[in-house]
Amino acid sequence: MKRKILIFFFCCCIGLSLRMVWLEKNNINLYVTLHNRDILEQKIHNNKMSYIYFFKKDCPACNASKKLLNDYIKTNKVEIYAIDVNDDNFDYYDLLENYNLSKTPTLIIYKNSKEIARFEGVITKERMYKIKKGEFYNE
Secondary structure (H helix, E strand, C coil), X not given: CHHHHHHHHHHHHHHHHHHHHHHHHHCCCCXXXXXXXXXXXXXXXXXXXEEEEEECCCCHHHHHHHHHHHHHHHHHCCCEEEEECCCCCCCXXXXXXXXXCCCCCEEEEEXXXXXXXXXXXXXXXXXXXXXXXXXXXCC
């Protein structure tokens, strides 16, 4: 009887450990979180394509989009710069007004300082495929 209890306890410990590793793995962000308005503006106003991702930490749609963003970053070797709209280093209302944000998540793609695409709401595989193919249009 003691042996069965020990085996059960051991299996539970392994199961919980695996669950914690899985949760930690899925909570990793490969995007670069910016905490400074000047750096954000530098990223937008360079001569390259810039991906700017606006999110909230407590946003379910943002959390659902995280895995697809991470996969896109790994696969395409791009940098996506992220802004938590609730970050104390940014003025919330200033972000909403200057970047015309109506919801999170919002991914805005800039090229040569001009917005060329905007994706609002949950980022799906279909949207990421369109971004990869260069099929930009505002949604």
